[in-house]
Amino acid sequence: MPARNPETPSGKISPVGLETSALERELAALGVPERQLRMRSSQIRHWLYVRGARDLAEMTDLPLALREVLGGRLTLERPTVVCEQCSADGTRKWLLQFADGQKVETVFIPEEDRGALCVSSQVGCTLSCRFCHTGTMPLVRNLSAAEILAQILVARDRLGEWPATRPGRRLTNVVLMGMGEPLFNYDNVLAALRVMVDPDGLGFSKRRVTVSTSGVVPKIDQLGRDLPVALAISLHAVRDELRDQLVPLNRKWNIASLLDACRRYPIRRRITFEYVMLRGVNDSDADARELVRLLHDIPAKVNLIPFNPWPGAPFECSSNNRIRAFAAIVEAGGIAAPIRTPRGRDILAACGQLRTEAERRRRTAAAAAA
Ligand code: SAH
Ligand code: SF4
Secondary structure (H helix, E strand, O other): OOOOOOOOOOOOOOOOOOHHHHHHHHHOOOOOHHHHHHHHHHHHEEEEEEEHOOOOOHHHOOOOOHHHHHHHOOOOOEEEEEEEOOOOOEEEEEEEEEOOOEEEEEEEEEEOOEEEEEEOOOOOOOOOOOOHHHHHHHOOEEEEEEHHHEEEEEHHHOOOOOOOOOOOOOEEEEEEEEOOHHOOOHHHHHHHHHHHOOOOOOOOOHHHEEEOOOHHHHHHHHHHHHHOOOOEEEEOOHHHHHHHOHHHHOOOHHHHHHHHHHHOOOOOOEEOOOEEEEEOOOOOOHHHHHHHHHHHHHHHHHEEEEEEOOOOOOOOOOOOOHHHHHHHHHHHHOOOOOOOOOOOOOOOOOOOOOOOOOHHHHHHHHHHHH
């Protein structure tokens, strides 16, 4: 089913994320002659994704009369940036608010030669992994394709990276690792991914776009058929009894079935396995050895993520020595196991801390009133 962008209360829709055919249908409905559809839709897409237009008035190669007609149906409005925080290490976090008042966070993490934007796919998350702050948010809704892509557009606005073709861009990679489970919002995520990797869209290479999932097995297969971008799996445990506890989705698709899906996934590049280090829970030498055994026949890389504590979290982070010892065993088994340096800790931008400021404040106020 093709994804649809929702209408605003005034009956307008965002053209961002619409497939070319859907955009052309909209244009035809607005009276654009058949023979012009292809040209007009490609002009509009260029303005949206390469030039970063925020207003139809900028699209100066469209006749004024057409821009006026389009303005009755299309809106290019960005979500509001409610809050912008810059960390001492260059990490930047934006709290974005959509038309219905819902908010998500988007984080830009610069490195020397590249920069990744961590994009949210849902408001909150229906899964409730025990170590994850997002999973404790009460409100959940899917983001539309336009809302997923808008996070990239806003980041380019804020980083001053239009037109997107200019050399030396800092935003080079996108990871769907923010709030939400992307594969539980499959249609909208797929529509957004198509625009991300389209050379006439946002133009990211497929290798530089990563979907992170806690393990929705049938959708991993579907993604492999539809658009095999880079894949990250939130593994976090090597035994089902423990993973059932940490990542409740494991009760539906266990470790063996998840790893089978990884073996079927049609990319040659390595799959990243995320492993959050929880003191005394999943960080023993035996766990590390079992991880090596499980992954021995999968082209894999393991990202060891120091657990990021949040108020009331039932875990602590493993000690640095423990993490290093764990990494050494995995590396000795022939699997790269970088330890992720926490970034943007001073602005609470690290993974698993993506909850909206407003929600945080509401909770604090409620706690104070109790
Ligand atoms: N729902 C998807 C993508 C979003 S979660 C998924 O689970 O993969 C993105 C990553 O942040 C996951 O690897 C998740 O396990 C990790 N994460 C969540 N809470 C964390 C915490 N408190 N500390 C460190 N990493 C955390
Ligand atoms: Fe959802 Fe991912 Fe957090 Fe689990 S780790 S609750 S799947 S966002």
